[in-house]
Amino acid sequence: MKAVLDHVGIAVKDLAEALAFYRDALGLEIEAPEDVASQRVRAHFLPVGEAKLELLEATAPDSPIARYTDKRGPGLHHITLRVDDIGAALAQLKARGARLIDEQPRPGAEHSLVAFVHPSSAHGVLVELKEDRRTHGSAPTQHVALGSAESVGADPRVGPQPAPSPNLAVRRFTIGDLELISLSDGVIRLDGGAMFGTVPKVFWEKAMKADARNRVTLAMRPLIVRGARTMIIDAGLGGKESAKFHDIYGVDRARSLDVTIAEAGLTREDIDIVLASHLHFDHAGGFTYRDAGGRVRPAFPRAQYIIRRGEWEDAQHTHERNRASYLADNYLPLAEAGVLQLVDDDATIMPGVKVRRTGGHCQHHQIALIESKGKTAAFVADLIPTTAHVPNAWIMGFDLYPMDTLAAKKQFVKEAIEKETLVFFEHDPAVAAGYIREENGKRSVQPAS
Numbered sequence: 001m002k003a004v005l006d007h008v009g010i011a012v013k014d015l016a017e018a019l020a021f022y023r024d025a026l027g028l029e030i031e032a033p034e035d036v037a038s039q040r041v042r043a044h045f046l047p048v049g050e051a052k053l054e055l056l057e058a059t060a061p062d063s064p065i066a067r068y069t070d071k072r073g074p075g076l077h078h079i080t081l082r083v084d085d086i087g088a089a090l091a092q093l094k095a096r097g098a099r100l101i102d103e104q105p106r107p108g109a110e111h112s113l114v115a116f117v118h119p120s121s122a123h124g125v126l127v128e129l130k131e132d133r134r135t136h137g138s139a140p141t142q143h144v145a146l147g148s149a150e151s152v153g154a155d156p157r158v159g160p161q162p163a164p165s166p167n168l169a170v171r172r173f174t175i176g177d178l179e180l181i182s183l184s185d186g187v188i189r190l191d192g193g194a195m196f197g198t199v200p201k202v203f204w205e206k207a208m209k210a211d212a213r214n215r216v217t218l219a220m221r222p223l224i225v226r227g228a229r230t231m232i233i234d235a236g237l238g239g240k241e242s243a244k245f246h247d248i249y250g251v252d253r254a255r256s257l258d259v260t261i262a263e264a265g266l267t268r269e270d271i272d273i274v275l276a277s278h279l280h281f282d283h284a285g286g287f288t289y290r291d292a293g294g295r296v297r298p299a300f301p302r303a304q305y306i307i308r309r310g311e312w313e314d315a316q317h318t319h320e321r322n323r324a325s326y327l328a329d330n331y332l333p334l335a336e337a338g339v340l341q342l343v344d345d346d347a348t349i350m351p352g353v354k355v356r357r358t359g360g361h362c363q364h365h366q367i368a369l370i371e372s373k374g375k376t377a378a379f380v381a382d383l384i385p386t387t388a389h390v391p392n393a394w395i396m397g398f399d400l401y402p403m404d405t406l407a408a409k410k411q412f413v414k415e416a417i418e419k420e421t422l423v424f425f426e427h428d429p430a431v432a433a434g435y436i437r438e439e440n441g442k443r444s445v446q447p448a449s
């Protein structure tokens with residue numbers, strides 16, 4: 001039986017105190033809490049590498065977690081092991097005389113099947129087995145209600161965080177000889193007004209709903225290009241930011257790059273080239289990671305990182321208007337590690353992929369133009385961040401040089417319509433890629449099937 005650690009459940013008595021240690025002192029990220037009403041429990045997940053810690057907080061005095069902590073105090077509650085075939089795992093345990101709480105697997109969260117092994121057989125630890133039944137890499141992960149779990153001993157039924165957004169599924173496309181794979185690093189929420197510049201809210205809120213803090217939900221979608229070599233363009237936010245940062249920007253990385261790159265059947269070691277559209281944190285944060293010793297290192301161990309020289313220089317000489325977007329840990333360690341390659345001009349980065357400077361959003365913002373056997377695609381980054389930004393006047397308030405955005409967008413859209421270019425929208429929460437259409441001066445996007 002092959003088993004992988006999924007999560008470790010910890011019963012807590014005082015959540016604030018527990019967070020002071022796990023989140024603040026250890027510096028772990030925390031995901032949005034999940035209530036399991038039937039168990040009167042709130043679960044807080046903190047990712048640690050491939051697995052998670054799960055802080056379990058009672059929400060009522062008769063909660064199984066309250067009973068547990070009243071009796072034994074706070075502490076380790078259960079561990080969850082993920083197996084490929086839960087039926088076979090249970091049969092194997094039973095044959096060897098293990099005492100099972102669940103003889104048959106039962107539904108858990110998100111299409112999973114779960115079963116518990118009694119602590120008396122597991123040397124004092126409550127062990128949960130879990131089989132993940134999601135089909136990877138095809139349909140988007142749907143937000144499903146938690147399984148109607150019966151109360152088993154003291155255990156609450158909670159599962160991994162559901163995808164927060166309508167469509168962050170891995171998508172594959174073919175352009176001539178190249179394979180393009182759209183990934184996700186989760187979502188971020190930015191002020192709706194800033195996202196749409198001079199466009200009044202009465203218009204933009206029809207395209208994108210704002211939350212109570214006036215923020216709109218934006219995806220972060222790096223793109224893999226596989227041809228002569230394997231390239232990733234941008235890498236999302238990454239995992240180095242604090243809980244406070246995550247709160248301000250409404251970050252949800254349940255569909256992180258680690259999750260989606262694995263769903264695509266790839267690993268970080270497969271990447272030869274990392275290409276940056278620009279160095280803002282929602283594009284370059286995933287270029288590096290912080291190791292167990294606190295050192296920041298390149299997140300793609302074999303890759304060369306290709307960055308436009310002007311953008312590299314601007315990132316070291318920030319000013320009041322752009323300072324918040326550039327976080328040195330996202331790019332300076334690349335130079336220290338000797339994996340940085342600066343390019344000066346519009347150039348071919350690998351066969352079929354060239355960069356073009358657009359400016360506008362920032363002076364050296366660039367897009368990637370992809371071409372093979374007469375077919376074209378484009379990764380337009382913050383030139384046209386979402387499908388809502390396809391009309392000429394819909395330009396972000398963040399842009400440093402909006403008139404340059406306008407000129408570059410006009411030129412690009414004209415070419416994209418003429419060439420039937422498959423356009424990748426890095427920040428669109430629903431549409432990973434589509435074709436721009438124009439009829440009687442009105443533009444629309446036909447999502448790629």
Ligand SMILES: [Zn+2]
Nearest residue numbers: 278280361382
């Ligand atoms: Zn940007």
Ligand SMILES: [Zn+2]
Nearest residue numbers: 280282283382
């Ligand atoms: Zn951006």
